Amino acid sequence: MELKSTKSRNEILSFLQKQNSPVTANLIFEKLMNKKITLSTIYRTLETFSKNGIVKKEIMQNGTAVYFLVPQEHLHILECKKCHNTIKLKYCPYDTANSKIKKETNFQVDEENVVIYGLCQNCNKKSN
Ligand SMILES: [Zn+2]
Numbered sequence: 001m002e003l004k005s006t007k008s009r010n011e012i013l014s015f016l017q018k019q020n021s022p023v024t025a026n027l028i029f030e031k032l033m034n035k036k037i038t039l040s041t042i043y044r045t046l047e048t049f050s051k052n053g054i055v056k057k058e059i060m061q062n063g064t065a066v067y068f069l070v071p072q073e074h075l076h077i078l079e080c081k082k083c084h085n086t087i088k089l090k091y092c093p094y095d096t097a098n099s100k101i102k103k104e105t106n107f108q109v110d111e112e113n114v115v116i117y118g119l120c121q122n123c124n125k126k127s128n
């Protein structure tokens, strides 16, 4: 279950990154139909993201909610698997890894996981 939700979050984020204008949850649902993400997961994810300032939610005149990514230069988010707190990362943790890959295999990475999962300081302390 954990795995599934982590995967859908990354799918939703990378979809939002490719959009030039705000989109509705329904549109995301339709476009990601083949990823089998439920509409309620999309809503829940968008709410979490907007609470954390990653996504901005706006209500249009007809009452429809639209969502768009808050512009950031290059975004990575650390999310705690236990308490679901998020931390925005100001640098790309893949930078060195990508150039190493390029050097060794000549493979150009152009898709990275935006959300990185683990345990936050608090939850890490508790489990020790
Ligand atoms: Zn935590």
Ligand SMILES: [Zn+2]
Residues within 6 Å of the ligand: 074, 075, 076, 091, 092, 093, 094, 095, 112
């Ligand atoms: Zn990156």
